[in-house]
Amino acid sequence: MFYDETGKRVRTKKEITGEDGQIRKGCTVIKKGEIYESHLFTVKDDKFKSEPFLREVKEIYTDLINRHISDPEQQLKVFDKNSVYLPTKKIGKNNPKAAEIETDNAARQEWNRTADMALISGISEAKILEVKQTEIHEKASQSIKSKG
The missing domain is CATH 1.20.5 (Single alpha-helices involved in coiled-coils or other helix-helix interfaces)
Known part of the structure; x- marks a missing residue:
């Protein structure tokens, strides 16, 4: 393979040779069977x-x-993850767990409606966050620890 000064691949050796018949400075020739690209990508950041x-x-x-x-x-x-509301999940096309996600989203929407009603009735946001922590987050983490 033949590469010009800019690193662009050219088709023939004639394209990278000068008037004197020598390969121009900065041009490269890679012989058949040699490795021509060893590091395509850098380490992920x-x-x-x-x-x-x-x-x-x-x-x-x-x-x-x-x-x-x-x-x-x-x-x-x-979405503020520290708010009183729970996020719902998007159901992608042909998702095999669509039924599970739908039931989970229904429960989350029920919680969000309950949180709305509590805020409207005058219950403080701090109290709702405390209930959310004890009734949802702690029970979910215990379930994950015990059942995986």
Whole structure:
């Protein structure tokens, strides 16, 4: 294979030879059977999979999208995991666990409606968060520890 000065592959040796018949400086020739690409990729950067980075990117893109939405009612919000509400999961196309996710989402929506009613009736957000922690998070973590 023949590569020119910029590293672009060319078809023939004539394209990389100078007027004197010699290969121009910066051009390379890789003979048949030699390895021509040993390191295609570098090591993954863990920064791009970290929670703070993902949270920041979500906020940036949400703000970008909201700039183009004039109605404040329609604007998007990044879900706050420390709020009184539980997030629902998206059911992807042809998901084999769709039935399980639907029942889980129904239970989460029931909790979210209950949290709404509690906030409207005047119960403090701190009290609801405490109930959420004891009744949902702790019981779920115990179930995961015992049943996997």
